[in-house]
Each structure stands twice: as C-alpha cells, then as structure tokens.
Amino acid sequence: MTYIPSLDMSTFVDIILLAFLLLSALAVVIMRHLFSVVMVGGVYSLLSAAFFVNLDAVDVAFTEAAVGAGVSTVLMLGALMLTARREKPVTSQHSRLPLLAVLVTGAALIYATFDMPAFGDPGSPANSYVGMDYMERTPHEIDVPNVVTAVLASYRGFDTLGEVVVVFAAGLGVLVLLGMGFTGGTAPGKDEEDQA
Amino acid sequence: MALSVALIVSAVAIFVAMLIVMLRLFIGPSLYDRVLAVNSFGTKTVLLIAVLNFIGGRPEFLDIALLYALINFVGTIAILKFFRYRSFQMAMSSVRGRAGMPVDKEE
Numbered sequence: 001m002t003y004i005p006s007l008d009m010s011t012f013v014d015i016i017l018l019a020f021l022l023l024s025a026l027a028v029v030i031m032r033h034l035f036s037v038v039m040v041g042g043v044y045s046l047l048s049a050a051f052f053v054n055l056d057a058v059d060v061a062f063t064e065a066a067v068g069a070g071v072s073t074v075l076m077l078g079a080l081m082l083t084a085r086r087e088k089p090v091t092s093q094h095s096r097l098p099l100l101a102v103l104v105t106g107a108a109l110i111y112a113t114f115d116m117p118a119f120g121d122p123g124s125p126a127n128s129y130v131g132m133d134y135m136e137r138t139p140h141e142i143d144v145p146n147v148v149t150a151v152l153a154s155y156r157g158f159d160t161l162g163e164v165v166v167v168f169a170a171g172l173g174v175l176v177l178l179g180m181g182f183t184g185g186t187a188p189g190k191d192e193e194d195q196a
Numbered sequence: 197m198a199l200s201v202a203l204i205v206s207a208v209a210i211f212v213a214m215l216i217v218m219l220r221l222f223i224g225p226s227l228y229d230r231v232l233a234v235n236s237f238g239t240k241t242v243l244l245i246a247v248l249n250f251i252g253g254r255p256e257f258l259d260i261a262l263l264y265a266l267i268n269f270v271g272t273i274a275i276l277k278f279f280r281y282r283s284f285q286m287a288m289s290s291v292r293g294r295a296g297m298p299v300d301k302e303e
Contacts, residue, residue, distance in 0.1 A: 039233070042234050043234055054248060069271060
C-alpha cells in the first residue's frame with residue numbers, strides 16, 4: 001500500500017471534481033437546447049470517470065468513460081434525431097411530483113450511505129474475507145500486477161467469457177434487427193445503380 | 197520536491213482550464229463551440245489523470261489516460277458525423293464510394 005504521498009491533494013481534487021459535477025448537473029437541468037444537454041452529459045461522464053480514477057477504481061472509471069461519454073452520447077444523439085430540438089418549458093405545477101420523487105430518492109440514497117463502511121476501512125466486508133485472499137495469492141499465482149484484472153480475467157475467466165458472449169450476441173441481435181442500412185432491397189449501392 | 201511542486205501547479209492549471217472550457221460549454225453560442233468544448237474537456241481529463249497519477253507515484257496508469265484520449269477522439273468523430281449526415285446509419289452505410297456526399301442532396 002504505497003498511498004503515502006499527498007493524501008490532502010486527493011481530497012482537494014475530489015472536492016473540485018465534485019463541484020464541477022454539480023455545475024454540469026445544474027446546467028443540464030437549466031438548459032433547454034437538447035443538443036447542448038447531450039454535450040454537457042458527456043462532460044458529466046468524463047468528470048465522473050476522473051473522479052473514479054481519483055478513488056482508485058480505474059476499471060469502473062474506464063467503463064464510465066466508454067459507456068457514459070462514448071456510447072450513450074451517440075445513442076442520445078440518435079434519439080435527438082427523432083424528437084424536437086428544444087425542450088418544452090415545464091410548468092411549476094407539473095414539476096412538483098418529479099421534484100418530490102427526486103428528493104425522496106436522494107434522501108434514501110444518502111440514508112443508505114450511513115451503513116457503508118468508511119473509504120479504505122480494513123475491517124469492511126470487501127477487505128476482510130475473500131478479497132484479502134485474492135490480494136495474497138495474485139502476486140505469485142498470476143503474473144498480473146493489477147488484482148482486479150487478475151480476478152476478472154483469470155480467477156473468474158469463464159464468467160467474463162460468458163459475459164462477453166452475451167454482449168456479443170446482444171450486439172449481433174441489435175444489428176440484425178436494425179439492419180445497418182445495407183440489408184434488404186434498399187441498399188445504397190442499388191440506388192446508385194438505378195440512378196445511373 | 198521541485199518536481200512535485202511543478203506537478204501540483206500543473207494540476208491546478210488544468211483545473212482552471214477545465215473551468216474555462218466548461219463556461220464555454222454553457223454559454224457557447226454555436227453548436228460547434230460546444231462540440232469543441234467537449235473535445236477539449238476530454239483532453240483536459242486525459243491530462244488531469246496523467247498528472248494525478250504522477251502525483252500519486254504510479255505512472256503506469258498513464259495507459260488509462262491514453263485510452264481516454266482514444267475514446268475522446270472516436271466520440272468527437274461520431275458527433276461530427278451526426279452533424280454531417282444527420283444519421284449514423286447513412287454515415288456507416290455510405291462507405292462505398294460516396295462518403296463525401298451529404299445525404300440531404302440524394303433525394
């Protein structure tokens with residue numbers, strides 16, 4: 001555990017990143033132009049990915065950057081083509097129930113954090129049972145410096161393989177259903193020949 | 197010691213740059229301002245992760261920063277393709293021979 005240098009710096013970075021996250025979330029709420037909202041959403045994902053890196057959860061951060069900033073921005077832009085450019089103004093009467101739902105959910109989530117062990121607590125469940133076993137065995141059993149990678153790619157290799165197969169099959173299914181534009185009779189190449 | 201001071205100064209400078217880019221993202225009058233703001237915000241994230249890893253004494257995480265740079269690049273290309281073709285589907289299927297032509301003029 002070589003964590004000694006500049007713990008204060010890490011807290012400082014956390015505070016700034018969370019402030020930026022709050023800023024961009026407020027901007028998403030205030031903005032009415034939907035394309036800008038999608039762009040701010042991408043920045044929100046990048047910020048949370050940086051925040052996860054600062055918390056040492058690099059694998060989560062990488063997923064956040066790939067899915068949040070990459071894929072979901074593209075999906076949102078695709079959805080944007082099917083809808084209006086601007087959000088309609090919401091009357092204050094309509095916004096009461098959603099606001100209540102958001103406040104209750106937020107309060108419940110904050111209440112749930114009281115039960116969580118402190119960050120880096122050696123007595124927490126994640127650090128006391130099977131986790132320590134992996135920490136001890138990984139350096140001499142598997143030649144991978146990152147323990148999370150060793151667990152995902154070696155100890156739970158078949159599990160990861162199954163996940164990859166499922167995701168691949170889902171992607172193939174979506175491509176077959178949506179057609180990608182060049183299945184059936186309306187391929188762009190045929191159009192070109194007809195015109196010529 | 198001088199090195200770590202330089203790293204901290206550069207981290208603070210990156211934060212200031214992030215704030216400026218975010219302001220451009222929020223007020224930016226045109227859509228291209230916003231796309232450019234998101235792209236350069238991604239670059240700032242890459243730099244921030246690199247600097248933080250060097251401050252934390254684990255420069256091997258530099259690989260993650262490089263992967264972020266790749267994702268950022270691909271994401272920007274996707275957004276610009278959306279501008280050019282108004283559809284990802286045509287942008288993918290128009291690879292054969294007519295990539296430079298906007299879809300609108302086809303009809």
